[in-house]
Amino acid sequence: MLSNIRIVLVNTTHPGNIWATARSMKNMGLNQLYLVQPKFFPHQDATARAAGADDVLEKAKVVATLAEAIAGCKQVFGTSARKRSLPVAILNPRQAAQKAMRQENVAFVFGQERAGLSNDELLCCNYHVYIPTVDDFSSLNLAASVQVIAYELYINDFSKEAKLPYDEFATADEMALFYQHLQRTLIDINFLNHDNPQHVMRRLRRLFNRNQIEKTELNILRGILSSIGKTRG
Amino acid sequence: MLSNIRIVLVNTTHPGNIWATARSMKNMGLNQLYLVQPKFFPHQDATARAAGADDVLEKAKVVATLAEAIAGCKQVFGTSARKRSLPVAILNPRQAAQKAMRQENVAFVFGQERAGLSNDELLCCNYHVYIPTVDDFSSLNLAASVQVIAYELYINDFSKEAKLPYDEFATADEMALFYQHLQRTLIDINFLNHDNPQHVMRRLRRLFNRNQIEKTELNILRGILSSIGKTRG
Numbered sequence: 021m022l023s024n025i026r027i028v029l030v031n032t033t034h035p036g037n038i039w040a041t042a043r044s045m046k047n048m049g050l051n052q053l054y055l056v057q058p059k060f061f062p063h064q065d066a067t068a069r070a071a072g073a074d075d076v077l078e079k080a081k082v083v084a085t086l087a088e089a090i091a092g093c094k095q096v097f098g099t100s101a102r103k104r105s106l107p108v109a110i111l112n113p114r115q116a117a118q119k120a121m122r123q124e125n126v127a128f129v130f131g132q133e134r135a136g137l138s139n140d141e142l143l144c145c146n147y148h149v150y151i152p153t154v155d156d157f158s159s160l161n162l163a164a165s166v167q168v169i170a171y172e173l174y175i176n177d178f179s180k181e182a183k184l185p186y187d188e189f190a191t192a193d194e195m196a197l198f199y200q201h202l203q204r205t206l207i208d209i210n211f212l213n214h215d216n217p218q219h220v221m222r223r224l225r226r227l228f229n230r231n232q233i234e235k236t237e238l239n240i241l242r243g244i245l246s247s248i249g250k251t252r253g
Numbered sequence: 254m255l256s257n258i259r260i261v262l263v264n265t266t267h268p269g270n271i272w273a274t275a276r277s278m279k280n281m282g283l284n285q286l287y288l289v290q291p292k293f294f295p296h297q298d299a300t301a302r303a304a305g306a307d308d309v310l311e312k313a314k315v316v317a318t319l320a321e322a323i324a325g326c327k328q329v330f331g332t333s334a335r336k337r338s339l340p341v342a343i344l345n346p347r348q349a350a351q352k353a354m355r356q357e358n359v360a361f362v363f364g365q366e367r368a369g370l371s372n373d374e375l376l377c378c379n380y381h382v383y384i385p386t387v388d389d390f391s392s393l394n395l396a397a398s399v400q401v402i403a404y405e406l407y408i409n410d411f412s413k414e415a416k417l418p419y420d421e422f423a424t425a426d427e428m429a430l431f432y433q434h435l436q437r438t439l440i441d442i443n444f445l446n447h448d449n450p451q452h453v454m455r456r457l458r459r460l461f462n463r464n465q466i467e468k469t470e471l472n473i474l475r476g477i478l479s480s481i482g483k484t485r486g
Contacts, residue, residue: 047386211480247444
């Protein structure tokens, strides 16, 4: 899966960001680097410091437009530190990595160092990825952004784990119905006090919300609650 | 909490890694930088490129030994790409960040670019943090390692969330007993078929294993199972 993911750098100005990207990619099992009109490439600094990731640089594709770089991709994720009022869904790096792992051909796009992605470039993307930071210093160094995304992709690569079927995440509505069902059941079996269920319910919400729950998992959990109801008659 | 965490760079040789570290720290709300015998510091490149993270560099403490850098710390996490046979517990970045957030004074220590931390330096640490990578290219660029750790610290900073009590994680033994109890209960309520419970149990294990379960959470889950048993008489 990782080998199908493209890392696209748009109009990169510092060679240092190109070698650092190549190294981060190689560490994390990525190897498809696309460079849209880089200012300097190839560049001796990038080659010298890629230190073992030379192969990623050697097979990097230099293209003239973002459209060429993402041609054939089914999902395109654009990273941006600026919040904008565009009709593009916003994901954090983990959510983006989990989505990316469910697709065949995926690209992550990173803008120019100072300007980031333009609105037009971001509108070529299906999702806008926002790396969480403190409010007053939100712009990550380009190579640092690539590292965070590459790391999340690597640790969310299910193909490294035992093969299990994966499916869509449950929606917020479905989770709300589950929590209602759970609370009702826990009151019925006298685990929760009818008057004050909130403390324990809050802990349970936190437990289930820490990771996105898949639809199949939610079906299992609701099936369990229904079975508890039935055995009580 | 983030403001209590020290980032310690030992014998850093490239000024670029110092400014990149300062930027990553500032993005992620960290501000205590310790430099143990850096080769060049201050250095004009580092200052020029810190771009907004100058304050982190200005208040960086330059010290002569690792012992000085970690003095007063209750937990010390040493990062290393090399697996070693030392009696130090190994954590991934997420586990390390979650542990770090439960302590007052914490340091994350990063070794020299080429050599990494020496065995003696790593033995000053309570934990060894290993950033997951592909097997055949496991050494991250220093600044990239700092970025991964800083990112995990930031997204695991519970003080940003609603205050809830946090406690220790359940152990593998406790989780094994929970899964036995869960399976027994699910068979009792006729949710699982006695002869072939494994498919559903595997999905449930994956759900609960995706995040470390805290002891308090496990107590709640086992309490629910016990209540189900009681209502059935």
